[in-house]
Amino acid sequence: MPLISRRHFIAALGSTAAVPFLGRAAFAAKDETQLTVDTRVIEVRGKAAKVYRLDTAQGKQGFNFDAGQSLRLSLTNRLSEPTLVHWHGQTPPTEQDGVPMLSQPELKPGESYSYDFKPRAGTHWMHSHVGLQEQKLLAAPMIVRSRADVAADEQEHVVLLHDFTFREPAEILAELKAGGGDHAAHSGGGMSGMGNMSGMDHSKMAMPAPDAGAMLNDITFDAFLANERTLDDPEVVKVEKGGRVRLRIINGAAATNMWVDLGGLEGEFIAVDGNEIEPVKEKVFPLGIAQRADIRVTLPGESGAWPILFRPEGLKQRTGIVLVAGDGTIAKIGAEGDMAPAVDLAMELRLRALKGLAPEPITRAEMVMLTGGDKDYVWGLNGKASMHDTLFTVRHGERIGIMMHNMTTMSHPMHLHGHHFQVVDINGQKVQGAMRDTLLVPPNAMVTIAFDADNPGNWAFHCHHLYHMNAGMMAAVAYVNAA
Template structure:
């Protein structure tokens, strides 16, 4: 699947839906007009994405090619020595089968969509379910902070960080430490500049950050929401010593929220126009059983809305669960 691209739907890469699977030993060509930006490609077959079958997919515009900036592309992953099938079995096998860290209330109940009424008729507060799986490591370009990627940047140079969250089920906070960054694009879409030193990145999301790098070595870290675990890489001027950085942070990271989205403004917004249709999509499901749907319909037993070519449609996504769900359009 060419994540972030807009190919004809039969070339979208959804396994065994729009086109048959690629058989062992078979090859297949794809031909479409690429969309510039920071994107990525990954398997859409079974649980293969958890097995790290993914790679960056960078499409450079003419402006990108002319820019006097050093590009650094980083792909984040969550890694387990367990097979993906074993991880899924732990999630679907009942409350005792999955990691309960970051979950509140009774085991197996934190992700459920229900009113949470107590014996006295008052509402019981529910806690977000942040992390279902206990991973063995978190990776930046397949490396941990024990042996991180070190990118040498010329003294007082400028770098464009193309950060891709290719994790199967982990969201991060990208921490620039002593540096300040300017966000120029999200998911390959140019935005009005947003400055800061800490940026949330959800599952499958991409951030383009410009940083000016003085003399020295500077860790760029990605800490998992709701955890102390982190990964990252180093930006360093020539000859700068590289200090060891612990893969455990001093404090737990906050949940990834919508604070960044609230600040985003498209550099090239679509023309203002009233929508022809507003479709409500309720994200539904529960941790026990571990089933998730849209408008209470589970794949493949879905009830797709019908729209017409040329319509402007607003999708009103309402998350009725206590778990975050990454959503993006296919086809």
């Protein structure tokens, strides 16, 4: 059993989280964790809201797990509608990936399904992959701690971010598709009407001017949440004077890219999407939809209170938590600040994987155009809107490159299931970048990722902006037998 450091003990005493996130899995590898999908009521700015919950038998949302164990759990659906959970960042067998139509059927009300696979270490999360359920908070952290994590003498704190609306998500999507909502004022500029472009010479295509008609947010939210709380009543995390804290931050927002702003503190970016990187020191860090950031912060040696703010791009609204040491005084924090800029790839250019892909050439490259976004709110890949159609096929053992070109005027956080990829080119600049499972592709950007085809099956490849995905920006990467 690992020793509990003094910092862990202080944190446990001082935590005031509204929701008991991340109970450590107190069971041996042979035991099975019970995970239940149900509903609950939370309060957002004094108003009650019925949302989903995804918790263990101990009543905790999400869980910690130690790497090296086999993850055995039983997922039970207590909703009155079908659901299914995807283990974001994990690489299970394809039939356990939690995507309807590609990996397994939806769980009907009252049904259960057992999972058994070896988890990858790192900061990950789990969320519904059925319709728009994720928008109603059907998500939870999934932290898998390595031996080094367990041995480290540092406090850890997990933050799950959400964009929140009191409206029904289905109504929002219907409004967008009808040409209404915030997208109604958007100038379009997408390429949804171009059909399948797989055989076209992309080098001769006319590209939209940089930032022409760009749009950062196409949905208005009622609040932004950090561990389900707003800055009206933020989570207060007790820390030790001069202590070291590892913040594991998950952007579980449905449609909002964010910035992590450490304010008066400086931090080290040490991992992205659960994969270690060469440390980068900064005060502000980008975090696209579905991405995760591990940031290590060393506190000053005196009492104090330090807000950690999460700022949605293109907005003045913000949310956050507060780190408090000793008898530090917590000042009132305004729910609005300066308008946050667009999340871009400047930081991505600086990231280097501690352990990247083995040095071997790409076997085959695929061009994927990110398309759509006109007033009809149809999005797609290579000019085609779909959900489960095969985008391209791969053979086991290949090294695949995907060059993505965003032809639309909105950013797209592109997520590949079942694999981790390395960023190898950003707008023509070769890099030995971070290992990720989700990469933000801004308007007009061209980025190339590479991955090893080492996990046979049918795998989803999609934009993680929930409304873009459900309006067609999703397809599959399918393995075929070797010739």
